[in-house]
Amino acid sequence: MTFELASPALARALAEHGYVVLTPVQAAVLKPEAEGRDILVSAQTGSGKTVAFGLAMASDLIGAGDKVPDVGAPLGLVIAPTRELALQVAQELRWLYSQAGARIVACVGGMDPRSERRALEAGAAVVVGTPGRLRDHLERGALDLSRLAAVALDEADEMLDMGFREDLEFILDATPETRRTLLFSATMPKSIVALAKKYQRNALRIEATGGETGHADIEYRAVRVDPREAEKAVINLLRFFDSPTAIVFCNTRDSSRHLQAMLQERGFTAALLSGELGQHERNLSIQALRDGRARVCVATDVAARGLDLPTVGLVIHADLPHDAEALQHRSGRTGRAGRKGVSVLLVPPKARRRAENLFAEAKVVPDWQAPPTADEIRKLDRERMTRDEAFSGEPSEEESEIAAALLGELGAEKCAQALARLLRARLPEAEEVADPGHAPDFASGKAPRGGRQPLAGGVWFRLDVGRDRNADPKWLLPMLCRKGGVTRADIGAIRIFPKDSKVEIAAAAAEAFLHNMRRPGGDPIRVERIGPSGDNAGPKERQPRKGEKKR
Structure with missing residues (x-):
């Protein structure tokens, strides 16, 4: 481990989670000049900022000791814009503070408020919540902030954009003046500067973005596509990259529902995440993605902020994002905390200029290319089959006996052919997709000729x-x-x-x-x-x- 922490409990938790070095934002909040001060941090999604403000709050919660004291009221408060983000923050803080004995309670809209009130009554060292639900608990007297030592605002710019200014000010006005205020925001518009000026004292400005263009660990690709073949291109991209988890973004609920149904028809395990789903359905979808029962998440922009799935290696924009900020937030679901990722935009010829403007505004340079072909995917399939998990590990005695019997009765060639058939059957079929830059009928707008032949007397x-x-x-x-x-x-x-x-x-x-x-x-x-x-x-x-x- 190449970093030192004042708290041994947090150091042990980080080591157990495989932390060898801290990300830039995590290291920045631990510098001597930040100790005990309010901080105003610019940090992109995926930079490790949840652990960053967890580390920054540690001196206020446990000092240099090993345990968080029970003072009868919360010492820390984290405010996040969405339910998903708040729940994920609570989950991260639980493992970070697990050895310090801190009890973390989440209070978010869509959950049973009575259960939350009981959890608050039982005692909480840190409360994580959304502005509306936190204000509701405050107004009902269920949340006591009189002993609060530190408050962190996560994605503060998003909270203001969503209209939570009044709720935020209500909550912050209810906290002690002696508390530390840690304000994290991807952007620094005038509204954030004004909020910081009102509620922070002598704040240290930390620029954790480093002036990078987009995310350094994200590879951007722009795929030319005939709009009539966009869904085929999505299929081929999912098959080509074969990411443990992929997110496909659509602009509307209807298109996301349709795409999810189509992917399921083709044999993909796809979960849906959009604004029309209730909280229980959203939780089920996220859990299916976390435990591997679903490998593809079809989502609208409701999932672009706060969704943290560590195995996401691919983001596909089936519909072009509305602006550069949406492009970056969507793409930020991959390439997180040092991991590599790929962000692919499907670009019909008529939308090329708009896509180029998006890239320019986001300061990213994509690799323009045609969709992966069926032949390219079949070639990859043959290479991947040799690395299939079925070939790893030692066989049991019974498996060895069955294998010997099959070889003796059927022969090696027939067994290998059957195995290839079984491995191929697990894979969705690749599609024949044209490059619209070379398709002769594309510019004319004519539908491709051919298709199924009519039946006699159908x-x-x-x-x-x-x-x-x-x-x-x-x-x-x-x-x-x-x-x-x-x-x-x-x-x-x-x-x-x-x-x-x-x-x-x-x-x-x-x-x-x-x-x-x-x-x-x-x-x-x-x-x-x-x-x-x-x-x-x-x-x-x-x-x-x-x-x-x-x-």
Whole structure:
């Protein structure tokens, strides 16, 4: 360990968590000139600032001792803008102060306030919460701040942007004037400067960003994509990078729901995180990502701040961020605290100028490229199979006996082929995706030619999902087979229009298909029969009248 702490308890906790060196912001708050002073810190997400203000508060909570004293009221208070961030901060402080005997209590919106009041009554050394819930506990007399020694404001700029100024001032006015105020903010607008001036005394300014452009540990890539193939590009990027955890950002709830459903159809374990979910559902999604039951998080910008998943190696912007700040906050979910990460923006040709402006404003230089091809992914798959965890570790006696029996009965080649088939079956199929910079039909806006051939005597059905919901034959086909209980051979032509789609089903399977599609569960898609093959199957091209030029 290359750093020393006044508190042996915190030093032991850091060592147990593998800390060898501190991040720049963590080292900065421990410098002699910061001791005992208010601090105003500029620090980006992913810089280790939660541990930083935990370390900074240690002198106020335990001094040079080993335990946090029980004084009957909280000694430390941390205020965060969102429920997710507050819960994560509480989790970090629990391990940091575990050996110091500190009890950490979280108070956030969406949780049972009665349980929180009981936890506060039982005693807390540090309280972590969101502004609204903390103010509610204060007004009800459940939170006593009379003994408070230090208060930390995490992502203060975000709290002001979200309209929490009045709540923050109410809380800070209720704290003792002798308390230390630690203010952490990614940016320093005038509103933050004014807040610091009002509630801090002789504050030490710490610039922990180091003037870097973006995050030094994040590799930015801009992927050219035909907007009609954006979902295929997402699939190939997930398969190409094969990150333990990946986050895919969408701009709307509808697009995030649709993308999550599509990824699940293709065999990805994908969790959804958006503003429409209740707190319980959000907690379930985050827990699934933390314990590995889900490897992909499809999210709206509600998850761009505060979500800390240590295994995120890839962020995909399926929709372009609204501004450079959103780009950086989204991308900041990877490349955290010294780990490497990749941030990929899908850029349709018409949005290239806007993407270039985003990169320029964010001061990042991306690597422009085409989407990964199916051939590239298959080549990687073959290399990764040799490193599969199935080949690691010593086999048990029973496994060795089974292997010997299989080899003796089937032979090595047949066993290897079966193993390759099993390993391939676990992987979602890669997609054929074109580079729009080289696709001949892209500039004209024409749909790609080809597709499934019509059936003889098929029956047409209308689905209430079209291009406006990113409908695509590659997504529709497996969904129709699964939900409709038909095979690929039973499905003929698929026609996709702006607001709906029409599919042709073999006459012998039509009745069962309609019945199965109308059963509850799965994708909420309405289906109606529209006639035999060709009837009402879609708009026909109008033939020009005599003397009229064809358009």
